[in-house]
Amino acid sequence: MSATLHTDALTPSDLFRADEVETSRLCLRMFRPEDLDAMCEITRDPEVMRYIGHGHPLKREETRQNLARIVAAFGRRGFGRWALELKETGELAGYCGLSLGNEEVGVELAYMLARGAWGRGLALEAGRASLRYGFERLDLSSIAGLTFQDNRRSRRVLERLGMSFVRAAHFYGFDCVHYAVARADWRDDGSLYRVKSER
Numbered sequence: 001m002s003a004t005l006h007t008d009a010l011t012p013s014d015l016f017r018a019d020e021v022e023t024s025r026l027c028l029r030m031f032r033p034e035d036l037d038a039m040c041e042i043t044r045d046p047e048v049m050r051y052i053g054h055g056h057p058l059k060r061e062e063t064r065q066n067l068a069r070i071v072a073a074f075g076r077r078g079f080g081r082w083a084l085e086l087k088e089t090g091e092l093a094g095y096c097g098l099s100l101g102n103e104e105v106g107v108e109l110a111y112m113l114a115r116g117a118w119g120r121g122l123a124l125e126a127g128r129a130s131l132r133y134g135f136e137r138l139d140l141s142s143i144a145g146l147t148f149q150d151n152r153r154s155r156r157v158l159e160r161l162g163m164s165f166v167r168a169a170h171f172y173g174f175d176c177v178h179y180a181v182a183r184a185d186w187r188d189d190g191s192l193y194r195v196k197s198e199r
C-alpha cells in the first residue's frame with residue numbers, strides 16, 4: 001500500500017513549513033508522507049503503545065490519521081511534534097515535540113520512540129531540544145509533562161529533563177501524573193542544538 005497522509009486534502013496553512021532542529025544524533029523535522037510505513041512499525045508494537053491512550057497497538061489507518069493531525073497542528077499553532085530522524089542512518093526513531101491538548105495543563109512535551117531506540121538517551125536528547133525551542137523560540141513561561149502513573153521510563157525522562165512533579169490528576173480520561181518546568185528553572189545543557197528556520 002502506498003504511503004500517503006492525504007496532504008492534498010489539507011489546507012495551505014496545514015502545509016506550513018515547520019522549523020527543524022538538529023541535535024547531536026537527531027534531526028527533529030516535520031513528518032512526511034513517506035514516514036507512514038516506519039511510523040506504523042512503531043505504533044503496531046504493543047510495548048510502545050502500552051501507556052498511550054487505551055494501550056492498544058494502532059492499525060495503519062489510525063496511524064495515518066494521527067500523522068495527518070500532527071501535520072495539521074503545526075499549521076494551526078506553528079509548533080507541534082517533530083519526526084525524529086537518526087542522523088547516522090536516516091531512520092525514523094519516533095516523535096518528540098510540543099503539543100497542546102488541555103488548557104489547564106498548557107503546552108506539553110510529548111514523545112514516543114521505537115522500541116529499538118530505547119535506552120540510548122534519545123528521548124532525553126530530543127526532549128531537551130524541544131524544551132529549549134519552547135522557551136527560547138516560543139517564549140513559553142512553563143512546559144508540562146503528562147504521563148501514566150506507572151510509565152516509569154517516561155517519568156524518569158521528565159525528571160531528568162528537570163521537570164518537577166506537580167500532582168496526580170485525571171486527564172483525557174486517564175489517571176496521570178503531571179510534571180512541569182518553568183522557564184526560570186530551566187537550564188540549557190550546552191549540547192548541540194541548531195534551529196533551521198523555514199519561516
Ligand SMILES: CC(C)(COP(=O)(O)OP(=O)(O)OC[C@H]1O[C@@H](n2cnc3c(N)ncnc32)[C@H](O)[C@@H]1OP(=O)(O)O)[C@@H](O)C(=O)NCCC(=O)NCCS
Pocket residue numbers: 047048049051052111112113114117118119120121122123124125146147148151153154156157
Ligand atoms: C518513554 C520513552 C521515550 C523513554 O525512552 P528511554 O529509552 O527510556 O529514554 P531515553 O532515550 O532518555 O534513555 C534513557 C536511558 O538510556 C540510557 N542511556 C544510554 N545512553 C545515554 C545517553 N547518551 N544519554 C542519556 N541516557 C543514556 C540511560 O542510562 C537511561 O537508562 P536508564 O533510565 O535505565 O538509566 C520510551 O520508553 C517510549 O517511547 N515509550 C513508549 C511511548 C511512551 O510511553 N511515551 C510517553 C507517553 S507520556
